[in-house]
Amino acid sequence: MSKTGQYFNEGGKPVKFRSIRSRLIQFMLLATTIPILLSISITYIHTKETIKGQSLEENRHLIFQGTTNLKNYLDNINKASLVVYTDTNFLRNLRKIPDDYRAVAEIYTVLQNIQNTVSGIERIYLHATESNQSTLVTPATFPKRESRTEPYVSTRPYEKYTTSMEPTHKSHDYGFPPSPTSYSEREVFTFHRTVTNIPSEKVLGVLAIDVRLDAVAAICEQLFNKQNEQLLVVDQSGSIIYSDKDEQIGQKLKDEVVLEHIRRDQISGSFENGGAMHVFEKMQTPYADWTIIKRIPNATLYERANQLTKINTAIAVIALFVIAFGTLFISVRITEPIKRLTSYMNRIQAGQLNVDIDWNSRDETGIMFTRFRQMMDTINNLILREYRLELANKTNQLKALQAQINPHFLYNTLQSIGTLALQNNVPRIYALLSSLAKIMRYSMNNNDALVTLQEEAGHVKKYLELQKERFGDQLEFSFRLEPETLQISMPKMILQPLVENYFKHGMGNQGNQGRLDIASRMKPDGVLEIVIENNGESIPPEELERLNLQLERQHSGVPAEWSDEDGIGLHNVLMRLQLYTEYESALYISNIKPQGVRITVEIHTQGKRAEENHE
Structure with missing residues (x-):
């Protein structure tokens, strides 16, 4: 290697990419770039799927709740219309002659009660088939009544049904002269009920209840974000009951893919079409077969995943620059200590064991030089340390021999004291000393590592006697x-x-x-x-x-x-x-x-x- 740090091969040509520095940079770039790119890709895919699953689950719950609220609202209208059966005089009044003003007044009262029971009712139309009378009740005008041999044309298709729902359409006055307070441009959907003479199936009249979209819109607006999402309520035929776009209300849905999904037997689900995710929930009732469809564009659905990917990419680029600079700096810090250590090793190989190893650093290289210096000190002091260990071993052997002598001396002394106590007529002291001596003999006898339970219990018994x-x-x-x-x-x-x-x-x-x-x-x-x-x-x-x-x-x-x-x-x-x-x-x-x-x-x-x- 030259003084400039450039490496050369045998032919004298520079070999830059074989140096530790270049290899370390290449390795660090590959070792960091590939995992980072894989991590970003895997994180994006996993985050995308996770966010998609969470969003679909949240929207399913949200639309299910909206369907429940909408169904409850329609059930209230249905229950309100059942007053024609709960009022005992209503069916009888339908069959009376037109000049019975008391019967007419009672019919007006029943219809007005229906109108006041549920919010959002625009008008109520009733046609009595036996008396050939049509009645219209609105909130802003007096009730209207006239003789007709047939019900209004918009109610005729629903005469054979007990209850049914007409899709959203422009409001009208059912053939009556318009009043100044009529709103002919207002969008309404109509609840139709056939009034029969229970228990027979004879039709006594046709009841039509026009309902404004205000309540439906209030329920639906809570289910989506108007800025970047779309919500539709359609019936089984594809007619749009409600939409966030006013021009679509009352029209036929033209997306055949969406129609195909909602016409299946599946009550709820989701599918992807036209660059957006569609979540739907069916509301199945005896009088209305509506479906709520929420359209979420992919850009909105995966917005958080895209933002996270951009952040990760920016972090990865910064990390690559930091790694490249750090690798260059670390490689210089590594190669210089290696050169210095190689020089010391050459001198030691020549026989200079007392080399002054000097390297002041607090990183790993400093620890390496410190350990190398300690290793040389260990080698230089090996003979002296072995000599001291030999002296220590001999000292320990002497102490062990003394430890064996001292307990035997104490045991013999106890035996002598016990004999003296027996000679002086103190047998209790002799018995106690004898028990103590036997306990010591039992514990000092190192030849028997195993004893019987009887011997162990005898030793414990002597200990308890003391x-x-x-x-x-x-x-x-x-x-x-x-x-x-x-x-x-x-x-x-x-x-x-x-x-x-x-x-x-x-x-x-x-x-x-x-x-x-x-x-x-x-x-x-x-x-x-x-x-x-x-x-x-x-x-x-x-x-x-x-x-x-x-x-x-x-x-x-x-x-x-x-x-x-x-x-x-x-x-x-x-x-x-x-x-x-x-x-x-x-x-x-x-x-x-x-x-x-x-x-x-x-x-x-x-x-x-x-x-x-x-x-």
Whole structure:
């Protein structure tokens, strides 16, 4: 490489794209550009589909609610028209002669009640077939009445139907002379009901109720955004009942694709047509088969996805510039330390082990030089460190030998004191010293890692006898060991730490006589169960839960976190049991009511015995 940092091949030609810097830039650009582009594409597609699904679901609920409101409005008109049957005199008045002014007045009253019951009713037309009388009621004029042999022409197609709905059309006065307050240009739809002589099917009259589009428009305007969406209400024949475009109202829908979808048996659904998503919901009633259609342009539907994609693209471009600049800067920071480190390594290879390695940096290169300097210090001090370790090992061996001598000296001294107490007629002191000496001999005998339950119980019994001397009548204990468990092998020094916890945490705090019971039995599958119960102070629930959690973690082979106060003894006991039975043994702790603690030890002996017999 030349002084300018340019690399050359064997022929002397520059090799720019083989340098670490160029390779690093190429790799970083590829490693970032491809994932970013994929991420933008996948994010756009996923966001687009997600937004589409959310929007369709929201619009389905919205249109369903609008359909429900519209159906309720039409049901109110239908219920209001049923007054012709609920009024007992109405059907009778239809058949009376025209000069019965009382009957005429009652008919006027019924029609005006229908008009006042539901908002939006423009006019009501009634034709009585037997009396050949036509009546028109409007909110702004007096009722009109005249003789006609046939009903008005617009009502004739609906005479054979009980109830039906005429599509939106221009309002008219049903052949009556127009009044100054008539609005002939207003758009209305008409509810038709045939009045029959129940229970027969004889037609007594035809009722037509013109309804303004105000209420329908108020319901529909809540279902869409007028700026970028469109809403239609059409009937089964394709006639437009309502539209956000006034010129379409009352016309026939010309989009055959939309007509094909709404004429299917599907009550609700969605489809894409003409660059827009269409969501529809049918309103099926005995008198009206309308469908609400909402048209959402794709530009509106995917507007948020497009905005998010633009933002991601801008971020990606900025990220690429930052990555390119950062890669160039980092490559320079990497190549210079490599050159310096190569120089140091050449000097060390020549035999200069005490090289002064100097590089002041707080980044990874500084850590690398620090570790390299530490490695050289380790190599230089290896012989001295090995010598010190050898001296330490000899010192530890000497301390271990002294530790073995001192307990034997104490044991022999206790035996001498016990003999002296016996010579001075103090047998109680001799018995206590003898028990203490046996306890020490049992604990110091490292040759026997496994003992029988009988031997372990004898050791604990001597320990409790010494505690009995201490507490007197304040302590009682009992052993209930089943005979078949006495010769079962178990790890040494298992029971004493568990019994000792009673005197450490529970004895003397309850204010009554202390009690400690030890029992054993054989469970199925070769499981030895040992239960230690005391009437000491119960463990607080939070502490008990924590202890059982740690025991369960250790039983599962997961490292447990024990405290120095109450967990070390339990940890050591369970660890020794698991080492003996290959993690099959267990240790449980629980409280006893009204007070006390129960410790249960389970030792799996069957698998261990089979292994020992095989050996």
